[in-house]
Amino acid sequence: MSDIAQHLAVSGKIDFEDLDFETARKVGLTEKEVETLLYFADIESQTVHYFLEVAKLKVARDPELLTFLTMWNYEEYFHSYAITHFLRACGVDLESATQRAQTVRAGARFKAKFEDFMQGMIARTVPKSFVALWMFWGSLQECLTTQAYEELATTTKNPVLAELCRRIAKQERRHFAYYFGQAKKKLEGQVFAQRMTRAIAKAFYAPVGGGVKTDEEGARLVAQLFPGDRIFEVMGYIERKMALLPGMEGLDCCTRWAAKVQPMLPPETRAASIPALAA
Ligand SMILES: [Fe+2]
Numbered sequence: 001m002s003d004i005a006q007h008l009a010v011s012g013k014i015d016f017e018d019l020d021f022e023t024a025r026k027v028g029l030t031e032k033e034v035e036t037l038l039y040f041a042d043i044e045s046q047t048v049h050y051f052l053e054v055a056k057l058k059v060a061r062d063p064e065l066l067t068f069l070t071m072w073n074y075e076e077y078f079h080s081y082a083i084t085h086f087l088r089a090c091g092v093d094l095e096s097a098t099q100r101a102q103t104v105r106a107g108a109r110f111k112a113k114f115e116d117f118m119q120g121m122i123a124r125t126v127p128k129s130f131v132a133l134w135m136f137w138g139s140l141q142e143c144l145t146t147q148a149y150e151e152l153a154t155t156t157k158n159p160v161l162a163e164l165c166r167r168i169a170k171q172e173r174r175h176f177a178y179y180f181g182q183a184k185k186k187l188e189g190q191v192f193a194q195r196m197t198r199a200i201a202k203a204f205y206a207p208v209g210g211g212v213k214t215d216e217e218g219a220r221l222v223a224q225l226f227p228g229d230r231i232f233e234v235m236g237y238i239e240r241k242m243a244l245l246p247g248m249e250g251l252d253c254c255t256r257w258a259a260k261v262q263p264m265l266p267p268e269t270r271a272a273s274i275p276a277l278a279a
């Protein structure tokens with residue numbers, strides 16, 4: 001079965017209606033969990049805007065890619081929807097997923113618009129390399145997203161939240177697998193694409209959400225989820241996976257990012273030591 005056929009066979013809206021919301025409410029959520037979930041819901045809800053931007057590009061008109069993007073967008077939408085539903089069931093007072101998505105979008109920063117513009121430029125100038133970069137970027141972000149949901153699933157004392165996170169993480173892992181497989185194909189033997197991807201990752205890597213959240217908000221959230229030295233363990237894990245892609249050995253963009261943001265973090269989530277980085 002082809003890659004895309006495998007994805008089509010298992011794609012779908014996340015199941016959450018069967019979760020025990022009564023227990024979820026009784027056990028409750030910590031303030032940090034609420035904050036983390038709101039952040040996740042906000043980022044997930046922006047997928048459609050990203051989708052609209054990339055769908056404008058000629059390079060995205062590949063039928064297989066469009067099929068994947070459609071499934072991916074649908075699944076991400078329901079991640080935000082399910083989280084919002086869960087938060088409300090736990091008594092958190094918030095607007096609907098759609099209203100929230102609108103509010104977040106209205107706050108989209110200049111950075112998001114600039115990124116859209118840059119993306120268009122690269123896609124028009126070097127379309128083949130752009131697709132490689134795009135698939136690489138997608139796998140990098142989906143890998144972190146998977147780690148984030150898995151972390152929340154293991155650290156929370158709320159068994160219902162743990163189950164919801166495990167279900168979402170399962171879909172995130174599939175998203176990662178698709179992007180990763182594509183990145184491998186597109187980077188193979190393409191020295192220019194490999195160099196460009198590496199250079200852009202080194203210069204611009206930041207966790208997903210940069211367009212609608214400030215650098216500090218993003219950093220604080222990631223460090224809250226992976227406090228202390230844990231952030232470097234997770235970043236190292238992601239980099240080791242990404243290093244298996246052609247031309248990516250020794251990649252350290254995530255560790256660099258985590259080291260760079262340390263001064264922005266509240267003291268209690270800062271790492272005790274920063275790994276040594278090559279020049
Ligand atoms: Fe998601």
Ligand SMILES: [Fe+2]
Nearest residue numbers: 142145172175
């Ligand atoms: Fe995803």
